[in-house]
Amino acid sequence: MELPIVCEADFSDPSYSFVDLDVLIDRIAGDLRAHGFSHVPAALPEPLWQALHAEVATAPAGQLKAASVGRFNARVANSEVRRDAILWIEGASDAQRAWMAFASRLQVELNRRLLLGLFSFESHFAHYAPGAFYKRHLDAFRGQANRRLSVVAYLNEAWSPEDGGRLVLYDPEHDETALAEIQPEGGSLVVFLSEEFPHEVLSASKDRFSIAGWFRVNSSNSGRVDPPR
Numbered sequence: 001m002e003l004p005i006v007c008e009a010d011f012s013d014p015s016y017s018f019v020d021l022d023v024l025i026d027r028i029a030g031d032l033r034a035h036g037f038s039h040v041p042a043a044l045p046e047p048l049w050q051a052l053h054a055e056v057a058t059a060p061a062g063q064l065k066a067a068s069v070g071r072f073n074a075r076v077a078n079s080e081v082r083r084d085a086i087l088w089i090e091g092a093s094d095a096q097r098a099w100m101a102f103a104s105r106l107q108v109e110l111n112r113r114l115l116l117g118l119f120s121f122e123s124h125f126a127h128y129a130p131g132a133f134y135k136r137h138l139d140a141f142r143g144q145a146n147r148r149l150s151v152v153a154y155l156n157e158a159w160s161p162e163d164g165g166r167l168v169l170y171d172p173e174h175d176e177t178a179l180a181e182i183q184p185e186g187g188s189l190v191v192f193l194s195e196e197f198p199h200e201v202l203s204a205s206k207d208r209f210s211i212a213g214w215f216r217v218n219s220s221n222s223g224r225v226d227p228p229r
């Protein structure tokens with residue numbers, strides 16, 4: 001589930017490659033530096049997000065599991081908090097490997113530019129059936145967690161404002177203030193500091209598909225001071 005990045009081999013269909021990856025990563029890094037979050041519409045190549053959409057939308061019944069909340073052995077399904085169903089991405093297809101190769105590149109480049117110390121990446125498909133939501137939450141608990149950066153990619157064709165399903169990002173200082181309300185349009189990408197931004201997923205009137213992922217720092221080092229000389 002949690003895979004240290006070991007290589008950047010490109011296994012994938014050439015139509016999955018990013019045309020201007022450096023420009024995209026520069027933009028994400030600049031936004032993170034200035035605001036702590038980034039929203040880039042039409043970030044992913046269309047053939048890639050469409051292939052990912054096809055995988056999750058046609059997954060055999062029962063492959064996606066009710067998502068849970070809480071940490072470690074306290075994890076429980078809690079349908080009052082979230083109602084999505086998830087499937088972990090572990091490289092089962094060219095499209096999954098292309099997504100993971102993108103995440104790997106993002107990890108390396110953001111570490112280089114922002115010194116975030118990102119160490120590993122995990123991500124899952126998510127399906128929000130009509131009416132499903134994810135109430136306001138933080139992806140990491142300040143001080144304890146090793147989730148440092150959250151990434152969400154949307155996989156929905158022809159989404160319109162009336163369909164609902166927006167991601168609302170709240171201001172870390174005034175958590176009644178919405179900083180951004182993001183439509184889950186296919187190919188768009190949202191990246192934000194996991195410990196900083198409370199956020200929620202509003203219910204939608206149709207099926208909503210996405211990928212949610214997290215970069216972690218190395219838990220065996222986090223919070224430790226340097227050893228004495």
Ligand SMILES: O=C(O)CCC(=O)C(=O)O
Pocket residue numbers: 126134139152166167199200201210212
């Ligand atoms: O799908 C989204 O817009 C965000 C999902 C989310 O917040 C999560 O899975 O933690």
Ligand SMILES: [Fe+2]
Pocket residue numbers: 137138139199
């Ligand atoms: Fe979240």
